Amino acid sequence: MYICYLVYIIVMITLTEENYIKAIYHLGNYGKDMVNTNAIAEVLNTKASSVTDMVKKLADKEYLNYKKYQGVKLTKNGINIAVNIVRKHRLWEVFLVEKLNFTWDEVHEVAEHLEHIKSDKLIDELDAFLEFPMYDPHGDPIPDKNGKFNKIDKIALLQAEIGTQYKCIGVEDTSTNFLQYLDSNSIGLGTTIEVLHKEPFDNSVKIKLNTTEMVVSQNVAKNLYLKAL
Amino acid sequence: MYICYLVYIIVMITLTEENYIKAIYHLGNYGKDMVNTNAIAEVLNTKASSVTDMVKKLADKEYLNYKKYQGVKLTKNGINIAVNIVRKHRLWEVFLVEKLNFTWDEVHEVAEHLEHIKSDKLIDELDAFLEFPMYDPHGDPIPDKNGKFNKIDKIALLQAEIGTQYKCIGVEDTSTNFLQYLDSNSIGLGTTIEVLHKEPFDNSVKIKLNTTEMVVSQNVAKNLYLKAL
DNA sequence: AATAATTTTTAGACTAATCTAAAACTTATT
DNA sequence: AATAAGTTTTAGATTAGTCTAAAAATTATT
Numbered sequence: 189m190y191i192c193y194l195v196y197i198i199v200m201i202t203l204t205e206e207n208y209i210k211a212i213y214h215l216g217n218y219g220k221d222m223v224n225t226n227a228i229a230e231v232l233n234t235k236a237s238s239v240t241d242m243v244k245k246l247a248d249k250e251y252l253n254y255k256k257y258q259g260v261k262l263t264k265n266g267i268n269i270a271v272n273i274v275r276k277h278r279l280w281e282v283f284l285v286e287k288l289n290f291t292w293d294e295v296h297e298v299a300e301h302l303e304h305i306k307s308d309k310l311i312d313e314l315d316a317f318l319e320f321p322m323y324d325p326h327g328d329p330i331p332d333k334n335g336k337f338n339k340i341d342k343i344a345l346l347q348a349e350i351g352t353q354y355k356c357i358g359v360e361d362t363s364t365n366f367l368q369y370l371d372s373n374s375i376g377l378g379t380t381i382e383v384l385h386k387e388p389f390d391n392s393v394k395i396k397l398n399t400t401e402m403v404v405s406q407n408v409a410k411n412l413y414l415k416a417l
Numbered sequence: 418m419y420i421c422y423l424v425y426i427i428v429m430i431t432l433t434e435e436n437y438i439k440a441i442y443h444l445g446n447y448g449k450d451m452v453n454t455n456a457i458a459e460v461l462n463t464k465a466s467s468v469t470d471m472v473k474k475l476a477d478k479e480y481l482n483y484k485k486y487q488g489v490k491l492t493k494n495g496i497n498i499a500v501n502i503v504r505k506h507r508l509w510e511v512f513l514v515e516k517l518n519f520t521w522d523e524v525h526e527v528a529e530h531l532e533h534i535k536s537d538k539l540i541d542e543l544d545a546f547l548e549f550p551m552y553d554p555h556g557d558p559i560p561d562k563n564g565k566f567n568k569i570d571k572i573a574l575l576q577a578e579i580g581t582q583y584k585c586i587g588v589e590d591t592s593t594n595f596l597q598y599l600d601s602n603s604i605g606l607g608t609t610i611e612v613l614h615k616e617p618f619d620n621s622v623k624i625k626l627n628t629t630e631m632v633v634s635q636n637v638a639k640n641l642y643l644k645a646l
Numbered sequence: 647a648a649t650a651a652t653t654t655t656t657a658g659a660c661t662a663a664t665c666t667a668a669a670a671c672t673t674a675t676t
Numbered sequence: 677a678a679t680a681a682g683t684t685t686t687a688g689a690t691t692a693g694t695c696t697a698a699a700a701a702t703t704a705t706t
Contacts, residue, residue: 237667237685240684242663245662257671288539307526486654648706650703656698657696658696665690667686668685671685673680676677
Protein backbone atom coordinates (compact mmCIF):
# COMPACT_ATOMS: atom_id res chain seq x y z
CA MET A 189 0.00 0.00 0.00
CA TYR A 190 1.29 3.40 -0.99
CA ILE A 191 0.51 6.55 0.86
CA CYS A 192 0.65 9.71 -1.17
CA TYR A 193 1.32 12.97 0.63
CA LEU A 194 0.44 16.10 -1.27
CA VAL A 195 2.17 18.92 0.52
CA TYR A 196 1.22 22.46 -0.33
CA ILE A 197 3.96 24.85 0.60
CA ILE A 198 2.28 28.21 0.71
CA VAL A 199 5.01 30.84 0.57
CA MET A 200 3.57 33.81 2.36
CA ILE A 201 5.18 37.06 1.35
CA THR A 202 5.47 39.63 4.12
CA LEU A 203 4.73 43.33 3.86
CA THR A 204 8.43 44.10 4.26
CA GLU A 205 9.41 41.70 1.51
CA GLU A 206 6.85 43.31 -0.79
CA ASN A 207 8.30 46.74 -0.11
CA TYR A 208 11.82 45.57 -0.93
CA ILE A 209 10.66 43.97 -4.18
CA LYS A 210 8.77 47.09 -5.17
CA ALA A 211 11.76 49.33 -4.44
CA ILE A 212 14.10 47.09 -6.45
CA TYR A 213 11.61 47.09 -9.33
CA HIS A 214 11.49 50.88 -9.49
CA LEU A 215 15.22 51.39 -8.95
CA GLY A 216 16.12 48.79 -11.55
CA ASN A 217 14.22 50.18 -14.53
CA TYR A 218 11.17 47.87 -14.30
CA GLY A 219 13.34 45.09 -12.84
CA LYS A 220 15.59 44.94 -15.92
CA ASP A 221 18.81 46.27 -14.34
CA MET A 222 20.97 45.33 -11.38
CA VAL A 223 20.42 47.39 -8.26
CA ASN A 224 23.01 47.99 -5.58
CA THR A 225 22.63 47.73 -1.83
CA ASN A 226 23.08 51.37 -0.89
CA ALA A 227 20.43 52.55 -3.34
CA ILE A 228 17.89 50.19 -1.81
CA ALA A 229 18.86 51.25 1.69
CA GLU A 230 18.34 54.87 0.77
CA VAL A 231 14.84 54.61 -0.70
CA LEU A 232 13.67 52.30 2.07
CA ASN A 233 15.19 54.46 4.80
CA THR A 234 17.17 51.63 6.27
CA LYS A 235 20.80 50.54 6.60
CA ALA A 236 22.90 48.71 4.02
CA SER A 237 23.42 45.82 6.43
CA SER A 238 19.67 45.34 6.76
CA VAL A 239 19.37 45.29 3.00
CA THR A 240 22.01 42.59 2.71
CA ASP A 241 20.12 40.41 5.18
CA MET A 242 16.79 40.83 3.43
CA VAL A 243 18.24 40.43 -0.02
CA LYS A 244 19.67 37.04 0.92
CA LYS A 245 16.26 35.97 2.10
CA LEU A 246 14.59 37.15 -1.10
CA ALA A 247 17.23 35.29 -3.11
CA ASP A 248 16.43 32.10 -1.17
CA LYS A 249 12.78 32.55 -2.09
CA GLU A 250 13.81 33.10 -5.72
CA TYR A 251 12.32 36.54 -6.07
CA LEU A 252 15.73 37.85 -7.17
CA ASN A 253 19.30 36.89 -8.01
CA TYR A 254 21.98 38.09 -5.69
CA LYS A 255 25.72 38.25 -6.33
CA LYS A 256 27.79 39.29 -3.34
CA TYR A 257 29.22 42.79 -3.71
CA GLN A 258 27.58 43.07 -7.17
CA GLY A 259 23.94 43.80 -6.51
CA VAL A 260 20.55 42.20 -7.16
CA LYS A 261 18.22 41.74 -10.10
CA LEU A 262 14.60 40.59 -9.90
CA THR A 263 13.60 37.20 -11.34
CA LYS A 264 10.50 36.77 -13.56
CA ASN A 265 8.66 35.82 -10.41
CA GLY A 266 9.91 38.91 -8.59
CA ILE A 267 8.87 41.18 -11.46
CA ASN A 268 5.39 39.64 -11.47
CA ILE A 269 5.01 40.40 -7.80
CA ALA A 270 6.23 43.96 -8.25
CA VAL A 271 3.90 44.62 -11.19
CA ASN A 272 0.98 43.31 -9.17
CA ILE A 273 1.77 45.68 -6.32
CA VAL A 274 2.08 48.58 -8.77
CA ARG A 275 -1.29 47.62 -10.27
CA LYS A 276 -2.92 47.65 -6.85
CA HIS A 277 -1.26 50.91 -5.84
CA ARG A 278 -2.38 52.76 -8.95
CA LEU A 279 -5.92 51.39 -8.96
CA TRP A 280 -6.37 52.49 -5.37
CA GLU A 281 -5.03 55.93 -6.30
CA VAL A 282 -7.67 56.24 -9.01
CA PHE A 283 -10.33 55.17 -6.52
CA LEU A 284 -9.20 57.70 -3.94
CA VAL A 285 -9.15 60.60 -6.39
CA GLU A 286 -12.25 59.78 -8.42
CA LYS A 287 -14.56 58.43 -5.72
CA LEU A 288 -13.29 59.78 -2.40
CA ASN A 289 -12.26 63.34 -3.31
CA PHE A 290 -8.57 62.93 -2.56
CA THR A 291 -6.22 65.38 -4.26
CA TRP A 292 -3.12 64.55 -6.26
CA ASP A 293 -0.81 64.85 -3.32
CA GLU A 294 -2.92 63.05 -0.72
CA VAL A 295 -3.23 59.67 -2.39
CA HIS A 296 0.26 58.28 -2.20
CA GLU A 297 0.53 57.58 1.51
CA VAL A 298 -2.80 55.78 1.81
CA ALA A 299 -2.20 53.82 -1.38
CA GLU A 300 1.12 52.64 0.09
CA HIS A 301 -0.94 50.74 2.64
CA LEU A 302 -3.87 49.65 0.47
CA GLU A 303 -1.49 48.13 -2.09
CA HIS A 304 -0.62 45.33 0.34
CA ILE A 305 -4.14 43.98 0.81
CA LYS A 306 -4.20 40.52 -0.70
CA SER A 307 -7.37 39.54 -2.55
CA ASP A 308 -7.62 38.89 -6.26
CA LYS A 309 -11.37 39.37 -6.22
CA LEU A 310 -10.98 42.71 -4.46
CA ILE A 311 -8.59 44.16 -6.99
CA ASP A 312 -10.32 42.79 -10.09
CA GLU A 313 -13.70 44.04 -8.93
CA LEU A 314 -12.17 47.41 -8.07
CA ASP A 315 -10.68 47.53 -11.57
CA ALA A 316 -14.13 46.86 -13.06
CA PHE A 317 -15.82 49.34 -10.72
CA LEU A 318 -13.44 52.05 -11.92
CA GLU A 319 -14.10 50.96 -15.52
CA PHE A 320 -10.61 49.61 -16.18
CA PRO A 321 -8.61 52.84 -16.03
CA MET A 322 -5.37 52.92 -18.07
CA TYR A 323 -3.58 55.63 -16.08
CA ASP A 324 -3.38 56.68 -12.45
CA PRO A 325 -3.84 60.26 -11.21
CA HIS A 326 -0.14 61.00 -11.77
CA GLY A 327 -0.31 59.81 -15.38
CA ASP A 328 1.44 56.49 -14.76
CA PRO A 329 0.08 53.46 -16.63
CA ILE A 330 -1.88 50.81 -14.71
CA PRO A 331 -0.93 47.18 -15.45
CA ASP A 332 -3.91 44.98 -16.37
CA LYS A 333 -4.82 41.65 -14.77
CA ASN A 334 -2.04 39.93 -16.73
CA GLY A 335 0.59 42.52 -15.88
CA LYS A 336 0.55 44.19 -19.30
CA PHE A 337 0.75 47.97 -19.50
CA ASN A 338 1.68 50.75 -21.94
CA LYS A 339 4.88 52.65 -21.61
CA ILE A 340 3.89 56.13 -22.69
CA ASP A 341 6.22 58.38 -24.65
CA LYS A 342 6.47 61.13 -22.12
CA ILE A 343 8.97 63.99 -22.24
CA ALA A 344 10.15 66.21 -19.40
CA LEU A 345 9.25 69.90 -19.65
CA LEU A 346 12.99 70.60 -19.65
CA GLN A 347 13.33 68.79 -23.00
CA ALA A 348 10.19 70.28 -24.56
CA GLU A 349 10.41 72.43 -27.70
CA ILE A 350 9.59 76.11 -27.86
CA GLY A 351 6.29 76.83 -29.58
CA THR A 352 4.84 73.30 -29.41
CA GLN A 353 1.60 72.60 -27.51
CA TYR A 354 1.88 69.94 -24.80
CA LYS A 355 -0.43 68.28 -22.31
CA CYS A 356 0.70 67.54 -18.76
CA ILE A 357 0.54 63.77 -18.22
CA GLY A 358 2.52 63.08 -15.07
CA VAL A 359 5.34 63.76 -12.67
CA GLU A 360 8.65 62.19 -11.74
CA ASP A 361 8.78 63.53 -8.19
CA THR A 362 5.65 62.54 -6.25
CA SER A 363 6.56 64.35 -3.05
CA THR A 364 3.82 66.28 -1.31
CA ASN A 365 5.83 69.49 -1.66
CA PHE A 366 6.05 69.23 -5.42
CA LEU A 367 2.45 68.18 -5.96
CA GLN A 368 1.21 71.01 -3.77
CA TYR A 369 3.37 73.46 -5.71
CA LEU A 370 1.71 72.28 -8.93
CA ASP A 371 -1.77 72.45 -7.41
CA SER A 372 -1.25 75.98 -6.18
CA ASN A 373 -0.15 77.01 -9.68
CA SER A 374 -3.14 75.31 -11.32
CA ILE A 375 -1.01 72.70 -13.04
CA GLY A 376 -2.64 69.28 -13.06
CA LEU A 377 -3.15 66.23 -15.24
CA GLY A 378 -4.38 67.38 -18.65
CA THR A 379 -3.29 70.99 -18.29
CA THR A 380 -2.21 72.45 -21.63
CA ILE A 381 1.30 73.90 -21.61
CA GLU A 382 3.29 75.79 -24.24
CA VAL A 383 6.98 76.59 -23.85
CA LEU A 384 7.67 80.29 -24.47
CA HIS A 385 11.32 80.62 -23.58
CA LYS A 386 14.19 78.61 -22.15
CA GLU A 387 16.72 80.54 -20.12
CA PRO A 388 20.17 79.02 -20.71
CA PHE A 389 21.65 80.78 -17.69
CA ASP A 390 19.75 78.80 -15.01
CA ASN A 391 17.76 76.36 -17.18
CA SER A 392 14.49 77.90 -16.02
CA VAL A 393 11.56 77.69 -18.44
CA LYS A 394 8.90 80.26 -19.22
CA ILE A 395 5.60 78.58 -20.00
CA LYS A 396 2.08 79.57 -21.00
CA LEU A 397 -0.87 77.93 -19.26
CA ASN A 398 -4.53 78.38 -20.23
CA THR A 399 -4.69 82.00 -19.20
CA THR A 400 -1.45 82.84 -17.44
CA GLU A 401 2.26 82.81 -18.03
CA MET A 402 4.86 81.78 -15.48
CA VAL A 403 8.49 80.84 -15.05
CA VAL A 404 9.43 77.52 -13.50
CA SER A 405 12.83 76.40 -12.23
CA GLN A 406 14.98 73.69 -13.78
CA ASN A 407 14.02 71.43 -10.91
CA VAL A 408 10.33 71.78 -11.70
CA ALA A 409 10.91 71.42 -15.45
CA LYS A 410 12.82 68.21 -14.87
CA ASN A 411 10.02 66.63 -12.85
CA LEU A 412 7.00 67.46 -14.99
CA TYR A 413 6.09 65.13 -17.84
CA LEU A 414 4.40 66.26 -21.02
CA LYS A 415 3.08 64.72 -24.20
CA ALA A 416 2.89 66.62 -27.49
CA LEU A 417 -0.66 67.43 -28.57
CA MET B 418 16.96 82.73 27.51
CA TYR B 419 14.51 79.92 27.75
CA ILE B 420 14.37 77.05 25.32
CA CYS B 421 11.05 75.34 24.99
CA TYR B 422 11.01 71.78 23.77
CA LEU B 423 7.65 70.53 22.52
CA VAL B 424 7.91 66.77 22.39
CA TYR B 425 5.25 64.88 20.51
CA ILE B 426 5.09 61.30 21.65
CA ILE B 427 3.26 59.56 18.87
CA VAL B 428 2.05 56.25 20.24
CA MET B 429 1.86 54.03 17.22
CA ILE B 430 -0.55 51.17 17.65
CA THR B 431 0.45 47.98 15.88
CA LEU B 432 -1.80 45.69 13.87
CA THR B 433 -1.46 43.01 16.53
CA GLU B 434 -2.41 45.40 19.30
CA GLU B 435 -5.48 46.45 17.33
CA ASN B 436 -6.55 42.84 16.94
CA TYR B 437 -6.24 42.20 20.67
CA ILE B 438 -8.25 45.31 21.48
CA LYS B 439 -10.95 44.35 19.01
CA ALA B 440 -11.18 40.81 20.38
CA ILE B 441 -11.43 42.07 23.96
CA TYR B 442 -14.13 44.54 22.91
CA HIS B 443 -16.27 41.82 21.35
CA LEU B 444 -15.67 39.26 24.09
CA GLY B 445 -16.39 41.78 26.82
CA ASN B 446 -19.84 42.93 25.73
CA TYR B 447 -18.78 46.18 24.00
CA GLY B 448 -15.85 46.53 26.42
CA LYS B 449 -18.10 46.70 29.47
CA ASP B 450 -17.12 43.36 31.09
CA MET B 451 -13.90 41.74 32.23
CA VAL B 452 -12.42 39.25 29.80
CA ASN B 453 -10.19 36.37 30.80
CA THR B 454 -6.94 35.27 29.24
CA ASN B 455 -8.01 31.92 27.83
CA ALA B 456 -10.99 33.40 25.99
CA ILE B 457 -8.75 35.91 24.25
CA ALA B 458 -6.24 33.20 23.38
CA GLU B 459 -8.99 31.11 21.81
CA VAL B 460 -10.48 33.74 19.51
CA LEU B 461 -7.05 34.96 18.44
CA ASN B 462 -5.71 31.47 17.87
CA THR B 463 -2.78 31.96 20.16
CA LYS B 464 -1.54 30.73 23.54
CA ALA B 465 -2.52 32.04 26.97
CA SER B 466 1.09 32.97 27.68
CA SER B 467 1.23 35.17 24.60
CA VAL B 468 -1.95 36.87 25.73
CA THR B 469 -0.49 37.61 29.14
CA ASP B 470 2.54 39.24 27.53
CA MET B 471 0.49 41.39 25.18
CA VAL B 472 -2.05 42.32 27.80
CA LYS B 473 0.70 43.72 30.00
CA LYS B 474 1.88 45.84 27.13
CA LEU B 475 -1.63 47.11 26.42
CA ALA B 476 -2.04 47.93 30.11
CA ASP B 477 1.20 49.95 29.99
CA LYS B 478 -0.21 51.90 27.08
CA GLU B 479 -3.45 52.41 29.05
CA TYR B 480 -5.74 50.77 26.53
CA LEU B 481 -6.98 48.43 29.27
CA ASN B 482 -6.79 47.62 32.98
CA TYR B 483 -5.16 44.37 33.90
CA LYS B 484 -5.40 42.55 37.23
CA LYS B 485 -3.20 39.48 37.51
CA TYR B 486 -5.22 36.25 37.45
CA GLN B 487 -8.45 38.30 37.16
CA GLY B 488 -8.66 39.39 33.56
CA VAL B 489 -8.73 42.63 31.59
CA LYS B 490 -11.21 45.40 30.87
CA LEU B 491 -10.84 48.07 28.22
CA THR B 492 -10.37 51.70 29.25
CA LYS B 493 -12.33 54.55 27.62
CA ASN B 494 -9.41 54.97 25.30
CA GLY B 495 -9.37 51.26 24.47
CA ILE B 496 -13.09 51.26 23.73
CA ASN B 497 -12.68 54.25 21.41
CA ILE B 498 -10.04 52.42 19.46
CA ALA B 499 -12.17 49.28 19.24
CA VAL B 500 -15.25 51.19 18.08
CA ASN B 501 -13.18 52.89 15.41
CA ILE B 502 -11.95 49.56 14.10
CA VAL B 503 -15.51 48.20 14.09
CA ARG B 504 -16.63 51.30 12.17
CA LYS B 505 -13.95 50.76 9.55
CA HIS B 506 -14.61 47.04 9.30
CA ARG B 507 -18.35 47.49 8.73
CA LEU B 508 -18.02 50.39 6.29
CA TRP B 509 -15.61 48.36 4.18
CA GLU B 510 -18.07 45.46 4.27
CA VAL B 511 -20.79 47.71 2.89
CA PHE B 512 -18.43 48.91 0.18
CA LEU B 513 -17.46 45.37 -0.80
CA VAL B 514 -21.05 44.16 -1.04
CA GLU B 515 -22.65 47.23 -2.60
CA LYS B 516 -19.93 48.37 -4.98
CA LEU B 517 -17.70 45.36 -5.62
CA ASN B 518 -20.23 42.51 -5.87
CA PHE B 519 -18.98 40.59 -2.86
CA THR B 520 -21.44 38.18 -1.25
CA TRP B 521 -22.40 37.98 2.42
CA ASP B 522 -19.82 35.33 3.18
CA GLU B 523 -16.89 36.77 1.19
CA VAL B 524 -16.56 40.14 2.88
CA HIS B 525 -15.30 39.26 6.31
CA GLU B 526 -11.77 38.15 5.49
CA VAL B 527 -10.91 41.13 3.29
CA ALA B 528 -12.51 43.57 5.74
CA GLU B 529 -10.27 42.10 8.47
CA HIS B 530 -7.35 43.60 6.59
CA LEU B 531 -8.92 46.82 5.34
CA GLU B 532 -10.01 47.76 8.87
CA HIS B 533 -6.40 48.39 9.85
CA ILE B 534 -5.68 51.08 7.25
CA LYS B 535 -5.12 54.31 9.12
CA SER B 536 -6.52 57.45 7.52
CA ASP B 537 -9.33 59.57 8.90
CA LYS B 538 -9.95 61.16 5.53
CA LEU B 539 -10.18 57.74 3.88
CA ILE B 540 -12.83 56.42 6.23
CA ASP B 541 -14.89 59.61 6.44
CA GLU B 542 -14.94 59.97 2.67
CA LEU B 543 -15.83 56.30 2.30
CA ASP B 544 -18.68 56.83 4.76
CA ALA B 545 -19.97 59.75 2.67
CA PHE B 546 -19.47 57.85 -0.61
CA LEU B 547 -21.66 55.05 0.76
CA GLU B 548 -24.19 57.66 1.92
CA PHE B 549 -23.67 57.11 5.64
CA PRO B 550 -25.02 53.58 5.99
CA MET B 551 -26.43 52.61 9.40
CA TYR B 552 -25.99 48.85 9.12
CA ASP B 553 -23.46 46.50 7.57
CA PRO B 554 -24.36 43.56 5.30
CA HIS B 555 -24.84 41.29 8.33
CA GLY B 556 -27.25 43.72 9.95
CA ASP B 557 -24.78 45.03 12.53
CA PRO B 558 -24.91 48.76 13.27
CA ILE B 559 -22.10 51.01 12.00
CA PRO B 560 -20.71 53.53 14.51
CA ASP B 561 -20.65 57.10 13.21
CA LYS B 562 -17.66 59.44 13.21
CA ASN B 563 -18.08 60.04 16.93
CA GLY B 564 -18.45 56.39 17.82
CA LYS B 565 -22.24 56.53 18.34
CA PHE B 566 -24.36 53.67 17.06
CA ASN B 567 -27.79 52.10 17.58
CA LYS B 568 -28.20 48.88 19.40
CA ILE B 569 -31.07 47.31 17.53
CA ASP B 570 -33.73 45.23 19.26
CA LYS B 571 -33.08 42.02 17.44
CA ILE B 572 -34.49 38.64 18.42
CA ALA B 573 -33.15 35.20 17.52
CA LEU B 574 -35.42 33.04 15.34
CA LEU B 575 -35.46 30.54 18.19
CA GLN B 576 -37.29 33.08 20.38
CA ALA B 577 -39.68 34.28 17.67
CA GLU B 578 -43.45 33.86 18.07
CA ILE B 579 -45.61 31.62 15.92
CA GLY B 580 -47.75 33.54 13.44
CA THR B 581 -45.86 36.86 13.60
CA GLN B 582 -44.17 38.32 10.49
CA TYR B 583 -40.45 39.05 10.88
CA LYS B 584 -37.68 40.47 8.76
CA CYS B 585 -34.19 38.96 8.79
CA ILE B 586 -31.74 41.61 10.01
CA GLY B 587 -28.54 39.78 10.85
CA VAL B 588 -26.63 36.79 12.12
CA GLU B 589 -24.72 35.82 15.23
CA ASP B 590 -22.43 33.30 13.56
CA THR B 591 -20.54 34.90 10.67
CA SER B 592 -18.71 31.76 9.57
CA THR B 593 -18.52 31.07 5.86
CA ASN B 594 -20.33 27.77 6.38
CA PHE B 595 -23.35 29.38 7.96
CA LEU B 596 -23.56 32.30 5.54
CA GLN B 597 -23.34 29.95 2.58
CA TYR B 598 -26.09 27.78 4.07
CA LEU B 599 -28.31 30.86 4.27
CA ASP B 600 -27.43 31.96 0.75
CA SER B 601 -28.24 28.56 -0.70
CA ASN B 602 -31.64 28.65 1.02
CA SER B 603 -32.37 32.18 -0.22
CA ILE B 604 -32.26 33.68 3.24
CA GLY B 605 -30.61 37.09 3.28
CA LEU B 606 -30.88 40.54 4.85
CA GLY B 607 -34.46 41.73 4.52
CA THR B 608 -35.99 38.31 3.83
CA THR B 609 -39.48 38.04 5.33
CA ILE B 610 -39.91 35.09 7.67
CA GLU B 611 -42.95 33.71 9.49
CA VAL B 612 -42.70 30.98 12.13
CA LEU B 613 -45.14 28.14 11.41
CA HIS B 614 -44.21 25.59 14.04
CA LYS B 615 -41.67 24.99 16.79
CA GLU B 616 -40.77 21.38 17.43
CA PRO B 617 -40.16 20.91 21.20
CA PHE B 618 -38.41 17.59 20.66
CA ASP B 619 -35.27 18.98 18.95
CA ASN B 620 -35.99 22.73 19.00
CA SER B 621 -36.13 22.84 15.22
CA VAL B 622 -38.30 25.54 13.67
CA LYS B 623 -40.57 25.35 10.63
CA ILE B 624 -40.64 28.68 8.80
CA LYS B 625 -42.31 30.22 5.78
CA LEU B 626 -40.25 32.30 3.37
CA ASN B 627 -41.64 34.31 0.44
CA THR B 628 -42.68 31.29 -1.56
CA THR B 629 -41.36 28.21 0.22
CA GLU B 630 -41.53 26.50 3.58
CA MET B 631 -38.60 24.84 5.30
CA VAL B 632 -37.41 23.42 8.62
CA VAL B 633 -34.24 24.77 10.22
CA SER B 634 -32.30 23.26 13.12
CA GLN B 635 -31.97 24.79 16.58
CA ASN B 636 -28.42 25.78 15.69
CA VAL B 637 -29.62 27.81 12.72
CA ALA B 638 -32.54 29.31 14.66
CA LYS B 639 -30.16 30.44 17.39
CA ASN B 640 -27.88 32.26 14.96
CA LEU B 641 -30.40 34.12 12.82
CA TYR B 642 -31.64 37.50 14.00
CA LEU B 643 -35.09 38.87 13.21
CA LYS B 644 -37.06 42.03 13.84
CA ALA B 645 -40.87 42.07 14.05
CA LEU B 646 -42.53 43.80 11.10
C1' DA C 647 -10.69 22.17 54.68
C1' DA C 648 -7.90 19.37 51.72
C1' DT C 649 -7.17 17.88 47.26
C1' DA C 650 -7.89 17.97 42.32
C1' DA C 651 -8.61 20.41 38.16
C1' DT C 652 -8.21 24.41 35.71
C1' DT C 653 -6.45 28.83 34.58
C1' DT C 654 -2.86 32.10 34.46
C1' DT C 655 1.74 33.61 34.82
C1' DT C 656 6.76 33.26 34.56
C1' DA C 657 11.08 31.89 32.62
C1' DG C 658 13.66 30.99 28.87
C1' DA C 659 13.93 30.32 23.91
C1' DC C 660 12.84 31.33 18.92
C1' DT C 661 12.01 34.13 14.45
C1' DA C 662 11.73 38.34 11.58
C1' DA C 663 13.53 42.58 10.87
C1' DT C 664 16.36 45.75 12.25
C1' DC C 665 20.73 48.11 14.12
C1' DT C 666 26.05 49.34 15.11
C1' DA C 667 30.71 48.56 14.46
C1' DA C 668 34.25 46.20 12.35
C1' DA C 669 36.03 43.50 8.52
C1' DA C 670 36.23 42.50 3.58
C1' DC C 671 35.86 43.80 -0.90
C1' DT C 672 35.70 47.08 -5.00
C1' DT C 673 36.69 51.27 -7.33
C1' DA C 674 39.13 55.59 -7.83
C1' DT C 675 43.34 58.26 -7.34
C1' DT C 676 47.78 59.09 -7.09
C1' DA D 677 51.02 49.17 -8.20
C1' DA D 678 50.01 51.18 -3.83
C1' DT D 679 46.98 53.73 -1.27
C1' DA D 680 42.70 56.04 -0.31
C1' DA D 681 37.80 56.23 -0.50
C1' DG D 682 33.67 54.15 -0.83
C1' DT D 683 30.61 50.14 -0.72
C1' DT D 684 29.08 45.82 1.04
C1' DT D 685 29.14 42.10 4.16
C1' DT D 686 29.67 39.85 8.63
C1' DA D 687 29.20 39.38 13.53
C1' DG D 688 26.75 40.21 17.37
C1' DA D 689 22.94 42.70 19.68
C1' DT D 690 17.99 44.41 20.01
C1' DT D 691 12.83 44.51 19.75
C1' DA D 692 8.07 42.63 18.86
C1' DG D 693 5.50 38.83 19.05
C1' DT D 694 5.28 34.28 19.72
C1' DC D 695 6.13 29.56 21.80
C1' DT D 696 6.85 25.45 25.41
C1' DA D 697 7.24 23.85 29.87
C1' DA D 698 7.07 24.58 34.58
C1' DA D 699 5.43 27.26 38.56
C1' DA D 700 1.82 29.84 40.86
C1' DA D 701 -2.82 31.11 41.71
C1' DT D 702 -7.70 30.30 41.47
C1' DT D 703 -11.83 27.53 41.36
C1' DA D 704 -14.25 23.18 41.85
C1' DT D 705 -14.92 18.79 44.13
C1' DT D 706 -14.88 15.79 47.49
